[in-house]
Amino acid sequence: MNSNVDLFSARVPRYTSYPTAPHFHAGIGQNELKQWLAGLPTGLPLSLYVHIPFCDTLCWFCGCHTTVVNRYSPVSSYLNDLFTEIANIGPYLKGHPVTHLHWGGGSPTMLTPDDVRNLKGALTRHFEFAPDAEFAVEIDPRGLKDDLIATLGECGLTRASIGVQDFAPQVQKAINRIQPFDETKRVVDALRAAGVASLNIDLIYGLPYQTRENVARTIELSLSLKPQRFAVFGYAHVPHFKKHMQLIKTETLPDAAERFAQFELAHSLISAAGYAAIGLDHFALPDDSLAVAAKAGTLARNFQGYTSDDAPALIGLGASSISALPQGYVQNKPEVPEWRKAIEVGELPVARGIALSDEDKLRRAIIEKLMCFLEVDLARFGKTPEDFPREMEALAPLMAEGFVVRNGTVLSVPASARAAVRLVASVFDTYLATSKAVHAVAV
Known part of the structure; x- marks a missing residue:
């Protein structure tokens, strides 16, 4: 051992x-992306990823590209530019059915109900969605209002990915994410009432002050919510890269042996509850599309993790988002001001990439x-x-x-x-x- x-x-x-992304370089830009898009065979299915890089509080464990805002105006301004980006790239993708749509962040649930409708409407106008396209959104349950949940349901949300991490109060305090179980359950119940058929719960092991007892209790509570899927990630402590992680003291983190024990415990408890283990760190009920894809040999992996979506091309929209194409990868400019400048002059806002x-x-x-x-x-x-x-x-x-x-x-x-x-x-x-x-x- x-x-x-x-x-x-x-x-x-x-x-x-x-x-991997550290090997992308500035030698790949919008001209290469345009050539790659033009080279996609007509009828080739697409996935879309939309990045909303804003949160109203900063979770100290977070490795995402996001900015904390206390006013809505930066979000509204960003959306206006996002609508322009969608309109700019849409003509390059005519004749390609969209089979999967994923909104991530940041916190997509920061959007107002009207802006949820506006964003979904812009995407629908400029892209051709397959009738059975999946629509997934990353959900922060904290303070999530019923009218926003109802709007997501009206817009056709098919799967909600709910961030939980750990329900232990000491752990939540140490990562600056206070999220009582009752609040999470309220959101889960409301999502189901709004017609959202599939729920995923995200958990993290290796957090400060976390113990196997915490992990077991969190999984027990999460199982009571009856999600279709789980994702169980290991906390990546990279304070040199994400400065806010310096707020998490290294001495409060589980050591390597404890991290491994937490991983093994989570795997055994979720598997024992009837979920199929998928790849490294995902779990799904046997009739869920993820488990079906794993059994059929069509499971894929992209920047959102494991997926049943096997579209050969993924188009990223928004600051810092990454597109994966048969010819290579491109990443949008990560900082909003630079991303915005490119969009305002009609460019595809590529910062870097790599040809395969x-x-x-x-x-x-x-x-x-x-x-x-x-x-x-x-x-x-x-x-x-x-x-x-x-x-x-x-x-x-x-x-x-x-x-x-x-x-x-x-x-x-x-x-x-x-x-x-x-x-x-x-x-x-x-x-x-x-x-x-x-x-x-x-x-």
Whole structure:
């Protein structure tokens, strides 16, 4: 167990993309994006991600690109520019049905009911939505009013992703997010009454003052809400990157052994309640589309985590959002003023990106298979383990620990060792050795 814990302390990417965002560069701009969009085959399905980079309070654990505001005017101004961005990019995407729409942040639920309608209306005018398109929104239950919930239901919300993290008062105080269970339950009940059929609950382990008892109690309360899905993330303490994390003292954080124990406990309790384990850190009821996709082999992974949406192109809208296309990735300008300037002159507000080589595409596919299914058959790509001598050498200590098993051309992570899957995937990352980014610990 001691050697396991040492390995889990390694810092590796979460692999929501490959190559990962630290390797994007300014050599990719709006001209490349326009060429890539023009190269999409007619009829190719799309996903849309809309970023709302504002919150009314700052959660100290948060790694998102967001700004705290105490007035609504910056949000209203941002939305006006967002409507322009939608209108600017819409003509490039005619003939492409949108199968998935996700609003993230920040806090999309900061929007007023009228602006929820306005944003959904702008998207509907400029994009062609499939009749069965999924519409998901990240929900902050704190202070969420019934009229906004009703408006989300009227606008066709199909899935709400509800941030919980931990229900223990001491932990909530330490992360500056006071969220009583009763308030969360009120929002869950109201969402269901508004016709939202699918609910996801986000939990975090490895938080300050968090214990296994906290984790168990939080899961017990969360299970009583009967969500269709869970996502259980490890807290990434990166105070050098997110300065507000300096408010969380390192000595209050669980050590590597306790983090691993919290991960294992969460997995066992949620699985025992009848949820299928999905990839590294998601869970879904057997009839949920995520579990169905995992069983069918169509599960995918993107910047929102695991998804049943298999659209080949994801278009990001809003400051800092990332688009993932068959040809590569582009990221919008992260700061709102620069993003706004580009939009005002009719540009697509690209800051940086990366074009995918054939080698990148191969390794992206290998990493995604491992992250989604804990297994990859290299023969599917016309390869054998012998084609990856450096990688097989790097896998040797993980094989010795039982974290990965080779059977012919198949490499698999046993279900009991799923916590190691990011470590295994990182072996195929040719960019990692030269990366200056500091990633989160593996577990």
